[in-house]
Amino acid sequence: MYELMAKIRAFEEQVNELYVTRRMPGLAHLYVGEEAVAVGVCQALRREDYITSTHRGHGHCLAKGARVDRMFCELLGKAEGYCRGKGGSMHIADPDSGNLGANAIVGGSAGIAAGAALSAKMRGTDQVAVCFFGEGALGQGIVYEAMNMAALWKLPVIYVCENNLYNEYTHYRETTAGDILARPRAFGIPAEEVDGQDVRQVLAAARRAVARARRGEGASFLLCNTYRFYGHHVGDVDRSYYRSKEEEEWWKRERDPLRILRSWMVQAGLAEEAEFERIEQAVREEVLAGVAYALQAPYPDPSEVSQHVYA
Amino acid sequence: MSTPSLSVGSDARAGVREITMAQAIREALAEEMRRDPRVFLLGEDVAEAGHPFKVLSGLVQEFGPERVLDTPISEAGFVGIAVGAAMTGMRPVVDIMFGDFLTLAMDQIANQAAKVCYMSGGKLRVPLVVRTTLGATRRSAAQHSQSLHAWFSHIPGLKVALPATPYDAKGLLKTAIRDDNPVLFFEDKMMYQVKGPVPEEEYTIPFGVADIKRPGRHVTLVATSSMVYVALDAARILAQEGIEAEVVDPRTTVPLDVETLVQSARKTGRVIVIDEGYRRYGVTAEIAAVIAEEAFYDLEAPVRRLGAMDVPVPFSPVLEDETVPTPEQVAAVARELCGRA
Ligand SMILES: Cc1ncc(C[n+]2csc(CCOP(=O)(O)OP(=O)(O)O)c2C)c(N)n1
Numbered sequence: 001m002y003e004l005m006a007k008i009r010a011f012e013e014q015v016n017e018l019y020v021t022r023r024m025p026g027l028a029h030l031y032v033g034e035e036a037v038a039v040g041v042c043q044a045l046r047r048e049d050y051i052t053s054t055h056r057g058h059g060h061c062l063a064k065g066a067r068v069d070r071m072f073c074e075l076l077g078k079a080e081g082y083c084r085g086k087g088g089s090m091h092i093a094d095p096d097s098g099n100l101g102a103n104a105i106v107g108g109s110a111g112i113a114a115g116a117a118l119s120a121k122m123r124g125t126d127q128v129a130v131c132f133f134g135e136g137a138l139g140q141g142i143v144y145e146a147m148n149m150a151a152l153w154k155l156p157v158i159y160v161c162e163n164n165l166y167n168e169y170t171h172y173r174e175t176t177a178g179d180i181l182a183r184p185r186a187f188g189i190p191a192e193e194v195d196g197q198d199v200r201q202v203l204a205a206a207r208r209a210v211a212r213a214r215r216g217e218g219a220s221f222l223l224c225n226t227y228r229f230y231g232h233h234v235g236d237v238d239r240s241y242y243r244s245k246e247e248e249e250w251w252k253r254e255r256d257p258l259r260i261l262r263s264w265m266v267q268a269g270l271a272e273e274a275e276f277e278r279i280e281q282a283v284r285e286e287v288l289a290g291v292a293y294a295l296q297a298p299y300p301d302p303s304e305v306s307q308h309v310y311a
Numbered sequence: 312m313s314t315p316s317l318s319v320g321s322d323a324r325a326g327v328r329e330i331t332m333a334q335a336i337r338e339a340l341a342e343e344m345r346r347d348p349r350v351f352l353l354g355e356d357v358a359e360a361g362h363p364f365k366v367l368s369g370l371v372q373e374f375g376p377e378r379v380l381d382t383p384i385s386e387a388g389f390v391g392i393a394v395g396a397a398m399t400g401m402r403p404v405v406d407i408m409f410g411d412f413l414t415l416a417m418d419q420i421a422n423q424a425a426k427v428c429y430m431s432g433g434k435l436r437v438p439l440v441v442r443t444t445l446g447a448t449r450r451s452a453a454q455h456s457q458s459l460h461a462w463f464s465h466i467p468g469l470k471v472a473l474p475a476t477p478y479d480a481k482g483l484l485k486t487a488i489r490d491d492n493p494v495l496f497f498e499d500k501m502m503y504q505v506k507g508p509v510p511e512e513e514y515t516i517p518f519g520v521a522d523i524k525r526p527g528r529h530v531t532l533v534a535t536s537s538m539v540y541v542a543l544d545a546a547r548i549l550a551q552e553g554i555e556a557e558v559v560d561p562r563t564t565v566p567l568d569v570e571t572l573v574q575s576a577r578k579t580g581r582v583i584v585i586d587e588g589y590r591r592y593g594v595t596a597e598i599a600a601v602i603a604e605e606a607f608y609d610l611e612a613p614v615r616r617l618g619a620m621d622v623p624v625p626f627s628p629v630l631e632d633e634t635v636p637t638p639e640q641v642a643a644v645a646r647e648l649c650g651r652a
Contacts, residue, residue, distance in 0.1 A: 025450035025626070025628050026449070026450035026451055026452065026626060027450075027451060027455075077450075077627030077628055077629065077630070078627070081627075083626075084627075085625065085626060085629075086452075086625040087453075087626055088452045088626030088627070090452055090454070091452055091453065091454070091626070103454070104451075104454035104455055105411070105415070106384045107384070136383075136384045139382075139383030139385040139388070140384060140385060140386075140415070141385070141387055141388065167355070167356075167384055168356050168360065168363070169356045169359065169363075170356055170358075170359075170360065174381060175381070175383035176383065241359050242359060299627060299628075299629040300627055300629065300630060302629055305620065305630045305633040305634060309621070309622050
């Protein structure tokens with residue numbers, strides 16, 4: 001798990017680098033700081049289980065099994081990208097690893113995830129579907145419409161709300177009334193709150209939810225408290241009007257999910273510092289090789305523009 | 312945008328200060344809010360953040376959080392709330408960050424706002440402005456790049472404005488706010504930094520009045536929003552070849568200034584319509600049909616149309632650039648029409 005989190009971290013720092021050196025087109029919403037959520041949840045899943053992701057989706061894709069090089073190809077609009085360059089950062093889909101796609105519409109995948117769960121149930125598989133979304137999506141009606149049906153029909157879907165405190169540039173307390181957990185509970189969906197910076201807690205909660213879903217007991221809701229270390233997107237540099245430098249520093253210092261896991265493992269005598277250095281070195285190399293590959297990879301032929309409008 | 316500053320069109324005058332489209336919009340909102348206490352703003356990140364494109368910065372400082380409301384990410388909900396507020400005496404201006412998110416509020420706009428006046432036999436009115444964006448070429452991919460103004464032009468009960476210059480943006484927005492009907496106001500997100508002359512003194516621009524952005528006599532280029540710049544670039548290319556293109560900007564698609572379009576068509580006998588919405592069933596089709604109906608016997612050639620390619624907007628730069636009409640394409644069609652191909 002540490003390796004996966006470190007890979008996401010290294011990937012995202014490279015995305016930042018690509019962006020600020022103007023080698024990457026479009027927008028980039030970094031996941032740094034939230035790695036434990038994607039990794040903890042996806043670790044409880046099998047490859048054939050489904051996920052749906054968000055505009056902040058690189059971590060979900062990697063945690064579910066996407067490859068670094070092909071992701072960079074997509075981010076750079078290259079032909080070998082997961083979506084042949086058509087999707088870009090916000091739309092990476094990889095059905096081979098169960099990823100039904102990232103979504104640039106906040107709340108836009110709530111129906112898709114429940115639908116995948118319905119389909120698994122109808123087809124008689126024991127697959128589950130995880131719907132990742134930010135707390136901002138709690139404002140969208142479709143989330144509740146889908147949850148109502150998921151509860152009524154006992155669908156194997158897990159709602160993973162990543163509460164990183166901010167909807168873009170506004171604190172969620174200014175946009176979200178009442179108790180978040182009371183919302184799924186109103187539909188009879190069991191809900192629990194976990195420390196999203198502690199991958200072991202996330203994994204434990206995800207395992208409970210997955211087991212419930214596989215037993216046919218229906219949907220669950222996990223509220224994962226977390227934090228994005230960078231801005232809303234890479235261009236969001238001056239953040240002082242909506243959150244303080246001290247707050248950012250505190251999270252980076254005290255609540256870094258990589259450090260939390262690392263110090264627990266060292267204290268428990270499960271690993272030595274040198275081991276982590278080795279892992280970080282390895283993922284850095286993988287990321288550098290991936291981006292180098294993607295930078296020189298060819299663009300799609302312009303004639304592809306009209307392909308794939310229909311299947 | 313290839314043209315950073317635009318001082319063409321019938322309303323441009325020398326010696327007027329130049330401001331950006333974003334400033335022009337901000338000024339229009341501030342002036343209307345000062346003039347009329349019923350005007351208020353709502354949308355995502357509109358207050359302290361001043362909107363992701365910084366179009367609204369400073370407004371919450373002047374008018375306070377009671378009149379500049381940050382909403383949850385609840386497009387259907389806050390548009391619906393604006394409709395209700397509009398029906399009961401307020402004049403809300405709603406911000407939908409990207410035009411693509413209009414689809415989440417479609418019921419509230421198309422079934423509620425658009426119908427209320429008619430269904431109530433004229434007893435109720437909905438003085439609502441929905442400001443939003445259109446336009447590709449930001450590498451924002453399929454869910455952040457659409458130009459959906461044709462959808463709304465299709466629905467009776469809605470008005471639709473598409474300013475191309477800072478001057479037009481300010482004057483049309485003021486008119487929109489004063490209108491007693493729901494108005495969809497589309498701003499091209501690539502144009503916020505475009506500069507142009509805007510007078511200090513108060514003015515408004517009536518809806519349904521097209522503007523001739525460049526006079527000409529051989530071919531008419533009817534163009535909306537950022538396609539006005541594409542058309543002007545095409546006109547410059549054509550001018551070097553002795554073809555004088557007239558560029559006409561309808562400025563509002565509902566109401567549509569049929570008369571000016573038809574007059575220009577009669578004058579030149581050749582018309583190309585350029586719009587960034589999907590070409591199929593789009594604004595270009597409507598305008599071409601109107602011109603064919605009204606000026607058929609004055610035309611030297613069939614009316615031609617250029618629009619966004621009928622594909623979801625792709626992310627990859629090499630693909631995205633294929634989807635939007637270019638000045639070269641417009642010029643090529645114009646040469647064909649003028650028998651110079
Ligand atoms: C329907 C819709 N409205 C608005 C936006 C613009 N937008 C993109 S991300 C975002 C904030 C999302 O916040 P949250 O759901 O908490 O996710 P986070 O960015 O914190 O991961 C907004 C408003 C959008 N993409 N989709």
